[in-house]
Amino acid sequence: MSIALRILFATAAAALVVSCGKKPAEPAAPAAAEAAKPALDTDEEKILNVYNWSDYIDPTVIPDFEKETGIKVNYDVFDSNEVLETKLLSGNTGYDVVVPSASFMARQIKAGVFMVLDKSKIPNLANADPTITQRVALHDPGNEHSVNYMWGTSGVGYNVAKVKAAMPDAPVDSWRMFYDPAVVSKFKDCGVTLLDAPSEVVGTVLIYLGRDANSEKPEDLKAAEDVLMKIRPYVRYVNSSKYIDDLANGEICLALGWSGDVLQARDRANEAGKGIEIKYAIPREGAIAFFDNFAIPKDAKHVKNAYLFINYMMRPDVAAKNTNYVNYASNNAAALPMIDDSVKNDPSIYPTPEVMAKIVPDLAESPEFTRQLTRSWTRFKTGK
């Protein structure tokens, strides 16, 4: 024991000596940098802990940010809103910036998870697209707690050749592809999948039925469940990530998926070069949009760094780089000229104004309705 203690003391002493020795030298380096650039308002500890969706950023952006600010970024990823929410509600996540989707964020704001943002620290907010900001305000009144990062829709992802072979006049830009038993039954053998996101899928069924996508009326939920039960025999599985690979390699031919994910499947299929062509369509009846937003938890330890990061992500060139990489629409209006034509002219990423008018948000449900929805969804998944 005494030896262990002695080693401990020795290490502590060495660390002290090293840190004392270093101190006088330290201010020299930032001083030189400050002379060239205006001083950055960083935290004392130059660390930033970011928690974002997986595959949701251009890989060069974080290293560039680190180089420019000298802040070390710990970048961590998740793949479901539920996981993020459970961590946030338990508290002490240690994250400084998180990226929840708007419908979940609305509830988290009510639970008091996020701090009110000081907009003066995010000058690049001037680049934001006001129409998107307005839509996010439905979830975050006055946009007090969040800055939108990107947004997308859920719609029809399909294998062009296989769908044509199964049904030459398939209504690919309609929810009938999934919810009309006469249509979806044609694709049973080549594989149909749905997202495992109850509120979004039920919302799209309600759109198909011509009802309010965010209705909490029991009869609407019942009607949606009836539709889902009828198409159940034709659905191969319900999952929110597996369909990307399966669509790309031809295991399935029709997926209710998120726009960027389907386009990612398209890119993977192109890379594989097996001649599989994947397309994405926003149904003409209307669709549900999701908005993923930056927010700072109240217990964040590096708040100044978090502001710097959000401001950096709102810079037009950075926003354009990210959108070109992940195929989701940016809320950054100033970035538009720098976005690839193939991305900004793709109506499945940047919908036309007519389609845009039919895109509805996925609003947060009441806890009672969430329970009914989950139960209904379990009945659909188990068939009981």
Place this chain on the structure above:
Amino acid sequence: MARIPPPQPPHHLVEGRLGAWWELFYRYGPPRWSFYVRHAWAGERLVIAVPYLWLLLFFLIPFIIVFKMSFSEVRLAMPPYAPLWEWVSEKAVDVRLNFGNYLYLLTDDLYFSAYLYSLKVAAISTVFCLLIAYPMAYAMARSSPATRNLYLMLIILPFWTSFLLRVYAWIGLLQNNGVINSVLLALGIIDEPITMMQTDFAVFIGIVYSYLPFMILPLYSNLEKHDFTLLEAAADLGAGPVKSFLRITLPLSRPGIIAGSLLVFIPAVGEYVIPSLLGSTDQLMIGRVLADEFFANRDWPVASAVAIAMLLLLMVPIMIFQHFQSRELAGAK
């Protein structure tokens, strides 16, 4: 029956400083743990305290937290449930116990049917594990010490890779364009790939494969201690191999069978990862119901109530069984 006098401890011990203790030890055998706690020195107490401290920290305290949560109410806050008690003034505390979470479990047959299904899956998996493990453990116990160690190594080896990776490997084996189907197609045994993923079959394979070592090891450690000359004696007296197995080996290995079955059955009931990766969505095991309550419904209190109910439904029968088991063993002596 003539009483056999207890053996006398050696002289130098009886006359030594601890003579009286040795006398007691020889007469009554080793003392119980409670004796140590009361009489022994700090060192021994510490040794005994370690497992109790472990249970306290990693079982009792989490259990109390979950138990407490199961009487709480959901609310939109951090954490997302209401505290059980609140100080309303300096002298008064307001306690709210909500039994609704447990009553809720009775209103919906979802919980009961998922629980029954989990029991079924666990029971079938345990039987298969036993059928596969018994011959393996028996062969290990009867082999030479050198090969025995090799076999033990081979049983333990898969634990060196991550459990999750091993389950993912089964996806690669079982899926439609996976290894098994490709080989069968290439050999011309089948014309169309057999759907094995997202079926009960895949779940059973996954559970039996993952838990097999937990059945083999206790069985092996029991069978290894058997006196195999008993079988020779049985053969000399005219018993065939089947009869001597049923009358001698099987009854003697009962403790091993029970230990192995419990080690497989209990974790299999609450299994979440294997069915969600290999199984289909129409099989609803209690583990997934619990995850749904927690993540999808954000209802931590009901999720806790499900967990407590599951623990009671599982532990109480097992404890009763253990009780009778140990009484029977005591009676046999």
